[in-house]
Amino acid sequence: MxxxxxxxxxxxxxxxxxxxxxxxxxxxxxxxxxxxxxxxxxxxxxxxxxxxxxxxxxxxxxxxxxxxxxxxxxxxxxxxxxxxxxxxxxxxxxxxxxxxxxxWAPGALPGARIDDDVAAEFGRTVAALHATADAGGPPPPSRERDLPIAALHGVLEPADRQLLDLLAAALPERIAGAALDRGICHGDVSLDNVHVDGGRLVLYDLDRATVDYRAADLTGVATTPWWPAFLAGYRATRELADADLAALPWLRVRELIANLHFHLVDKPTFRGTDSIGEGWAERELSALRAAAGRLLA
CATH class of the missing domain: 3.30.200.20 (Phosphorylase Kinase; domain 1)
Structure with a gap:
């Protein structure tokens, strides 16, 4: 063996x-x-x-x-x-x-304690990360980010493959063709990677950090009810152009495609196909279908 x-x-x-x-x-x-x-x-x-x-x-x-x-x-x-x-x-x-x-990250996960004040502080914290990374951060390693379209073709139904192809064909113009802010990103901005420690938020889990479109760090937060407070906090600390905001739905599509590959192709290799039944893949696929309905209409 x-x-x-x-x-x-x-x-x-x-x-x-x-x-x-x-x-x-x-x-x-x-x-x-x-x-x-x-x-x-x-x-x-x-x-x-x-x-x-x-x-x-x-x-x-x-x-x-x-x-x-x-x-x-x-x-x-x-x-x-x-x-x-x-x-x-x-x-x-x-x-x-x-x-x-x-x-050890002090404090604890926000849990149900998230409100507009916490969300605004979260936005300020992420903006501070972006601004400080710009100010002499260590040169990052080169890391290409390719869409795993071919691998997903083998695990999706024909209708979903067609949606995937249509979205992937539109992505370059909507993202790479736009004049978007780029720089070092956290790579996984979510409430799973932050602790509330008194009046501040402490970030951790930087293993997906890389150079990317800065708005890509905001895609997960942008789908939550407290997005307006987060955005206000971010913009109070660092500029975010309207073009970056306009690209958010397409950056979310890119993220959903990568997540689908993880849950349908990558994770089953070390967790087994039973892991598909956890529901993560179906949720990401449902979100991708909904995005296609909005963006391709």
């Missing part, structure tokens, strides 16, 4: 790795999450930390850049968790995997 597709490091091995790499005596290790990456809580006398072990295929250079970006943002006053400057690798059964030690 060949290599396994992925492995899950045991907490005892993670503890030894942390002690050896970071000289951090760990009193306990708890697996918090395993999906694309494996995330562990590290307890120590210095307080909790997080060790993220990235999926095989994520380059060490990308992870090291993520650490530099986080620390540049934090140095610039953006409330984002810092990373240890040392990113490491180890040989897993499936191949080399990179890892990085992070601060």
């Amino acid at each position: 060949g290599r396994p597709l992925r492995s899950l490091p045991a907490p005892a091995d993670v503890q030894a790795l942390v002690v050896a790499t970071y000289d951090l005596p760990a009193s306990g290790v708890t697996l918090l999450r395993t999906l694309v990456n494996d995330v562990y809580r590290i307890d120590s006398a210095a307080g909790p930390r997080v060790l993220k072990i990235y999926r095989h295929g994520r380059a060490h250079a990308d992870v090291a850049w993520e650490a530099r970006l986080a620390n540049h943002l934090a140095d610039g006053g953006v409330p984002v968790v810092r990373a240890h400057p040392t990113a490491g690798t180890f040989d897993a059964p499936e191949g080399e995997r990179a890892y990085l030690l992070w601060e």
